[in-house]
Amino acid sequence: MSTGRALHLRGVGKTYVSGDRVVQALAPTDLDVAPGEFVCLLGASGCGKSTLLQLVAGLEEPTSGQITVDDVPVAGPSPDRVLLFQDAALFPWLSVEDNVRFGLRQSTRSREEQHRIAQEWIEKVHLLGFEHAWVHQLSGGMRQRAALARALATDPSMLLMDEPFGALDALTRDRLHEELESLWAATRKTVVFVTHNVREAVALGDRVLVLSPRPGRIVGDFRITLPRPRALEDVTVMQQASEIMHVLRRALDAATDDALLEA
Numbered sequence: 667m668s669t670g671r672a673l674h675l676r677g678v679g680k681t682y683v684s685g686d687r688v689v690q691a692l693a694p695t696d697l698d699v700a701p702g703e704f705v706c707l708l709g710a711s712g713c714g715k716s717t718l719l720q721l722v723a724g725l726e727e728p729t730s731g732q733i734t735v736d737d738v739p740v741a742g743p744s745p746d747r748v749l750l751f752q753d754a755a756l757f758p759w760l761s762v763e764d765n766v767r768f769g770l771r772q773s774t775r776s777r778e779e780q781h782r783i784a785q786e787w788i789e790k791v792h793l794l795g796f797e798h799a800w801v802h803q804l805s806g807g808m809r810q811r812a813a814l815a816r817a818l819a820t821d822p823s824m825l826l827m828d829e830p831f832g833a834l835d836a837l838t839r840d841r842l843h844e845e846l847e848s849l850w851a852a853t854r855k856t857v858v859f860v861t862h863n864v865r866e867a868v869a870l871g872d873r874v875l876v877l878s879p880r881p882g883r884i885v886g887d888f889r890i891t892l893p894r895p896r897a898l899e900d901v902t903v904m905q906q907a908s909e910i911m912h913v914l915r916r917a918l919d920a921a922t923d924d925a926l927l928e929a
């Protein structure tokens with residue numbers, strides 16, 4: 667029977683050991699995310715945000731605890747949990763359309779069906795006319811759109827986004843916020859979105875989780891109920907961001923100098 671939890675972490679911790687260097691990146695962590703929820707993860711550099719995403723993606727194994735996605739234990743990567751990075755990580759030797767179709771090739775769909783689905787997503791991310799373009803011919807924002815189309819074309823249940831818009835200029839980032847929000851509203855994918863930007867987290871999230879400096883622990887869990895769509899410069903977004911900033915600062919102040927220096 668389904669528990670109604672898209673993501674469930676119990677006691678999930680991660681310690682990296684490389685040579686004689688031992689780094690506890692994530693303290694044992696509990697977390698439940700509901701299906702379709704948009705969760706933003708905030709925290710200082712090196713606090714274990716990417717580690718948490720990699721664990722959920724199945725790219726790293728936890729040192730302790732258990733992770734389930736849709737009630738199934740995570741035992742490795744799955745096309746159902748797609749990870750998107752700041753670097754859109756498209757294949758430069760493939761056109762936009764072939765990049766978007768890439769994940770569909772593993773499916774049993776016919777070539778025509780793959781083409782139709784790819785076109786549909788290319789249109790949804792506003793890249794019509796660029797189907798045959800090469801990756802190097804796209805702007806940073808267009809690359810992120812193509813990466814989003816590639817991710818969504820395979821119909822995953824969860825998007826794991828690691829600072830996807832961190833390298834974009836402010837105007838492009840604003841556009842992509844709007845587009846991501848409307849794609850999310852239309853598809854209701856569960857999203858875990860890592861960012862350093864408090865206002866970005868408030869503008870996008872149903873929930874904002876604040877991680878302490880390393881080893882990361884969840885020290886704040888804010889529900890954002892402001893009406894959507896939200897803009898970074900909305901007064902209400904700024905007010906909520908400043909409340910969260912306060913919790914982030916407190917967590918930083920409480921951290922040992924070692925945790926911050928070694929991050």
Ligand SMILES: Nc1ncnc2c1ncn2[C@@H]1O[C@H](COP(=O)(O)OP(=O)(O)OP(=O)(O)O)[C@@H](O)[C@H]1O
Pocket residue numbers: 682683684689690691709710711712713714715716717718880928929
């Ligand atoms: N594969 C690895 N081997 C050893 N240490 C690692 C590895 N990956 C991450 N770390 C360490 O674990 C800690 C947490 O790293 P992580 O990348 O998860 O943090 P982050 O919050 O995502 O940081 P940033 O915001 O700077 O991207 C850091 O001290 C980092 O150096």
